[in-house]
Amino acid sequence: MEHRARTRRGGTALALLAAVMTASLAAGCTSGGGTPDDGRPPADESASPSTPSTTTAATGSVLAVKIDNARRARPHTGLNSADIVYVEQVEGGLSRLMAVYASALPKDIGPVRSARETDLELLRQFDEPTLAYSGAQRKLMPLIDEAPLRAEPPGQTSGAYYRGPGRRAPHNLYLRPASLMPTTPGVSALTTGFSYGAAPSGGRAATSETVTYPLARFTFTWSPSRGGYLVAMDGTSATTTEAGPLAPATVVVQYVTVRKSAFHDVLGNNTPFTETVGEGRATVLRDGKAFEATWSRPTAEDGTLFRSGDGEQIDFAPGQVWVVFAKA
Template sequence: MRAVIGFTLATAVVLSGAACSSGDDPPGKQPQGATAGASASPSPPPEHPFTGRPTAARRPVLAVKIENTSAGKPQMGLRSADIVYVEQVEGGLTRLMAIFSSKLPAQVGPVRSARISDLHILPQFGKPALAYSGVQTKMIPFVQQASLFDVSDSSAPNAYSRVPGRVAPYNLFGAPRKLLARAPQASKAADVGFVFSDQPPAGGVPQKAVNVRYPAARFSFTWSGAQKRWLVTQDGAKDMAAEGGQQGAPTIVIQWVKTDRSQFHDFHQSYTPLVHSVGKGTGVVLRDGQAYRVKWSRPSEKEGTTYTTADGKPMPFARGQVWVVLASKKPVSP
């Protein structure tokens, strides 16, 4: 993160304007060009709380755990996600948790196992559906008590299939519509603290690429002016999608978090990291080819995360998919 350390944020400038009449028209006479019985313009549709894009309805929330090593790539369905969380797992590697609501792909995967950090991130979405493939035996009671609907491969086997040409366990894919059909009471999308604007604030520092390191994984986010997205490169290779094109998003949030050793281990006896997504901290938001220093705050697990600039104003994201990269300034060795 040396690429963005040391810049200064200026005060964001918010411009507003209002139309006013001269008040010179005589009583009973309509202004020139007015039409009798004309009504005010219809209000624009509300924004989706996860993407800032217009939406006519709020749909249920589905979270999916997705493999994020070379063995599981190219990933499928990830480009349709509203939010993508990057979390550290055993061995210093990373795994993704993709949040779907506004758009559902036909398939998503490879679907992999859940982690304890997921159970601390998910309560802000109410009681969403969680798609995953297994957990450690000691963690089963935690999942059962969590605020979620279990649509794992053992709970909803008919919503999953094995994709030919891929090696197990990296060949398990889920069908989002079938998964949500098994969780009809799943919470609908609601505010999780994000703020959106077409106009980036002042105070950003131009950046072509920003790097983030985990103990055993390297990410690079490179701005594409042509695509208006930050394109993802991992471990020196472009992160391509199974549907075509490179993974990426208009907004990347690099959120510095505390990472501890949890009580869980994998079968290699590598500890499972516990990522602390509740509390306060600092970070960097990337949008429109610029980097902004921010502060983040999440008072409790049931509340969303807010991001503010140096002057204390909400940091507006660009509309579209958002990646939240949960990284530690001082990564704990595996």
């Protein structure tokens, strides 16, 4: 199994290749004194991810943001701009999201919630990622400090976070990503191992797919007009405050081992640990079809490869990707 090559920041060549942000993206990322603290940027200030086939020089690493997914946290803000959205199970059978940004930054992202041990292993595939989160269990903090990432909880960078009105804490904490990343690193910072291109041959017709956790449910329904999968969470259509319904171009249901960790929440519920290193089976949804696959991630520093039964890598559709970790 091949390993992917890493791009390290700081080299002279990368400095010469750093791209200046477009005027529209700059408008979407500005967080000056006139910014309303409502977590709901106007539609013309939202940003959309680039297709991964775009050639862009990496000038840094990705921004990963832990997103609250309780019912009271919806609708989300800034989620449409993410290149990748990971869905993981947390305490009590609920779900939480981790959104990864490389090609575009929205004006605001949130609501932001706490980190988990699973996130640390998942983020090892990136080169010095920035992790924005609202806190973590006390016993997990030393592991975050030791992880090869830039930790950005509230209070670390002045002005990066704010509380939006209209919702009660803890479901009202928002991030101004421009405070942490004045420019985007580009799609080449997405060292996930994913491959993008034309749909493979074969597959089965699949207009809808549902993944369930003990207390959460995700349904993805193919929309030809959107060219993606409309997302429903717990039976309700998922939308964003600034860019309308969520409709990722590719959805991956990755079957993994979910085991107990050494951590618990304040109610004593065990925190599940999702094993993303190893191998297993998966289902790739794109273009209204489902493709059965295997996944492989030899080490935490590697991306994840998805292959068909004949061993060929499965290309994803250009655009946003959702990876839903389901219990094997």
